[in-house]
Amino acid sequence: MEIRQIKAETVTETVKKLFMDCNYFIGKDIMTALKKSFENETSPVGKSVLSQIIENDKIAANEEIPLCQDTGMAILFVEYGDKVVIEDGSFEDAVNEGVRQAYCDGYLRKSVVSDPVFDRINTKDNTPAIIHTKIVSGNSIKITAGGKGFGSENMSAIKMITPSYGIEGVKQFILDTVRTAGPNPCPPIVVGVGIGGTFERAAQLAKQATFRSIDSSNTDPRYASLERELLEEINKMGFGPAGLGGNTTALGVNIETSPTHIAGMPVAVNICCHAARHASATI
């Protein structure tokens, strides 16, 4: 395969568009799930909340404005073809420039501070982005981008479970995390679960799981069935839309897994709100 040159500008434009699009247009998977939940919700308040969320998401799409004011930290999962060379600059700079332009030109909120503990000064352009890069063979770049709000991010958790706890231990930790989150992460939520790998791999998989469409299932039927079972259990908790009571606490549960160590079974739960925003493009 020939080496392919891609202009930094192309990366920037693609990233810019992805972040604007995902903040204005909710995915079809979420909209379909919201409408279905509206039909099935038994709480009158829950029903009213769902109808307002649906209306909100329609307004945002029609007027091309952010559907939530927390347009999040910019996160990208990149599959970078090993035959690609960025022509006139660095890939990382090009991505951050795209984020800067999306957040500044697209009227998105700048929510990033430069230092977590001491300064906490807003960087004013929502950079730097969190970029997860995987080198793959090929001559293209696939980018999946999403803005992640912290109302739900703050409710996430990770646990280094040991193998003897088995599937029951995994289920319990996921359900406990959702229960502790309760009404805070803007239910109905999307639950991303990462199981296996190491401490940081599990967390990354959990985030990646929230970026997967909720109308898809894990390809392993055992995990697909676990996704369905957990969704059912979560919706029995009663938190409901906005946490005001009802049977729609979650819209979907997505699980991603990875091989792990003989001594371990890390489980990470990344909670995402109904504003589960992500969009993909390949260049």
Next chain:
Amino acid sequence: MAKRITLPITDEDIKNLKAGDSVLLSGTILTGRDAAHKRLYELIQNGDSLPVDIKGEIIYYVGPAPAKPGYAVGPAGPTSSYRMDKYAPTLLELGLKGMIGKGARNKEVVESIVKNKCVYFAAIGGAAALIAKSIKSEEMLCYEDLGTEAIRRYTVEDFPCIVAIDSDGNNVYETEPIKYRK
């Protein structure tokens, strides 16, 4: 049916509001979230005066997105309230009458709401574009350097929210989910 309330909210209004009531607020409210609360709290701790009068006011926990040209305000939905729990009782003691946010509050806040006869409203998290339709104008009051976290005054018309914790301490986050638990 939603109860319409014209601000400033009166003690009588607060007494009549019950947890679970749908409410439409009209008038003016303040905005403020994490960083602004921290500053106000530190001023109070030091015995200094506040740059904004909070007596009788309602504060909305929000950090709006920028307004697109032609819009009065940008999308402006509530942020999680529990992060303001550390500061809220102090502000309620000083005469703040209400808070608008999302999610549960801790015991100290609930007790302070009862003691000071205040009210906590929940707005729908993630419904920022819809909620912004009820915000007619904004005025920058202080802490402009905080960007989205600055304290503003919003003029609202039929701002939709729900009484989450009333002045008797009834709390929808405690009472409602149980009804749907299986």
